Amino acid sequence: MAENKKLSIIAFSGDFDKLTAVFTLGTGAAAVGYEVNIFFTFWGLDAIKQKQGRSFTGGNWLTKLFGFMMGGLKVTPTSRFNFLGAGPKIFRYLMRKNNVATLEELVEAAKALGINLYACEMAMHVLGLKKEDFIPEVKDVLGVASFLNLSEGGQTLFI
């Protein structure tokens, strides 16, 4: 077993399917002893919002509108077969039917495993979000330099 196994994931996408990939890889790696860092940026920030549905998070009318349109974990669209929002419901049904963990279960597992969750400072400001808008498990708000520092010596993925 290699020493200091580490996986760092940049979660850029806010798509249901891609976030499922982020949390599947993250929880799997943490469960086999990896240190795991997930850095949420841009659309990916939807996954760590405190309000999982649609709400007017943001500073001015424009970012409030974006906040509502982007929504949180429960309203993430699929990258294909979204069918105006029916897609994620169909996939959640298929996952439950086949005893595959749903996105919400994977996020809970990530918290239980102590995965390090970080929010991107730049994207947070662009979207008018504050650290208080995120779930309390978000350890810190970081920039590129800090992320590079954290991920150094491990494997990095961009999803």
Place this chain on the structure above:
Amino acid sequence: MATKVLDITKEHCPMTFVKTKIELSKLQPGDILEVLLAEGEPLDNVPRNAKEQGYNVLSVEHVEGTTHKVTIKK
């Protein structure tokens, strides 16, 4: 010293080893975890990962059909 049973026969990757890891983390040193799991990926990986993370794998037994029991001591 407590013994806990975890049934992951119906789970799939990554929840097989995620649930095992979470259960193991809740136990006290010396406690036993009996994991019921299916052949293939869970049987290949759960005992190996437990060993790699410093837990003591006491036994791997065939139960019935494709179900196996892995006994792990924390």
